[in-house]
Amino acid sequence: MSEQQTQSEARHVVVVGAGMAGVQTAVALREQGFTGAITLIGAEPHQPYDRPPLSKAVLLGKAEGSAFEVDFEALGVDLRLGLEVTGVRPEEHRVVTEAGEVAYDTLVIATGAEPLTLPGSQGVPGVHLLRTLDDARRLRPVLDQRHRIVVVGAGWIGAEFATAARDAGCEVTVVEAADRPLAEVLPAAVAAPMTGWYTESGAELVTGARVQAVVPGEVLLADGRRLPADAVVIGIGARPATGWLAGSDIALGPEGAITADARLRTSLPDVYAVGDCASFPSARFGERLLVHH
Incomplete structure (x- = not known):
């Protein structure tokens, strides 16, 4: 076993947010060979699902849900649903939940946006x-x-x-x-x-x-x-779901989005942000973007 594999297996990635961005983060880690522990935390009790069908097939009763076709057990992802994350303690590398604290080596914030x-x-x-x-x-x-x-x-x-x-x-x-x-x-x-x-x-x-x-x-x-x-x-818009980060020293922009860099790193070490909760610098447009669709 190589030193790189040993380090990978020893690391624990915690992903907060079980929407599209959070699920794809967990899937991509496995696809790219990460063998460490992955914990995916979602506030809703439902199996992680795609949102666009909600205003179409699900709303009209043509489908009961829109769950992602992902076998989290086969991927070795510890899926914790119905669990609200209320804060982060970056000095101790821990997130705070209603059921206690969860330690991480790397934290990925993917809490999305909440409707206005x-x-x-x-x-x-x-x-x-x-x-x-x-x-x-x-x-x-x-x-x-x-x-x-x-x-x-x-x-x-x-x-x-x-x-x-x-x-x-x-x-x-x-x-x-x-x-x-x-x-x-x-x-x-x-x-x-x-x-x-x-x-x-x-x-x-x-x-x-x-x-x-x-x-x-x-x-x-x-x-x-x-x-x-x-x-x-x-339906008057949405804002980044970042209120739970108060007091964490993770830098936010004026609209409340986490200000990630070009590699989606936040202002704190070992903490990344993806999806609707984060803005990022676009090389193409030469400005910081916050995209909610």
Whole structure:
């Protein structure tokens, strides 16, 4: 056995986050010959799954889930699900979880992003987000009952959900604060034709409109209009899920993303960041990028 193999087997990589980035990290380590211990920690209780089908097949009841076809046991990956990570102690090389601390030699942070909520909408009956498998399952009966639905936000989630809801026979109104769909992620020349998505699906698109409040049964706009709504789906973007890193000295950017370098190393030794929770310097564009899709 070579010295390199001995060192590999002695090292323990802990990956926090069991979404696409975290799963692919674990798979890539094995594919590239890493023989040490790998622990993959996920906050959700479900088998790691892909998110895009949530707003399509899963939402419409055409599939029960979208689990990755990965045999974690065969890969020798210790999969710990339903476990919230609440902090990291870099000096001791440990992450803190609800069930105790987990030691690491190398830590990979892949906690992704969390959806933004509309101020004042928390706890209002009939208000939904669409980010997790449980979110999609909660929205199924809403579509089955063909409710009147207001979607706040004409981004990717808004477009996909509106299309699915119209396919299910719901009456859909999409409210967007900007003057066009996808205004924050695409140039006007590219985004403008996408207005046709809503027309083709039969959804009403209301642009240049800000939501003042969400109350049971209605969405109130700043211009005084009142939109009847049996359900409201909020899709106004996401932010990096990095709040649990407070006090760790891991450097974050102004948007809350971990500022990784070109090799995805963070500001602390032996700690890396991948996926939606991290920004990285792009040699192609000459600036730091944070990509959520």
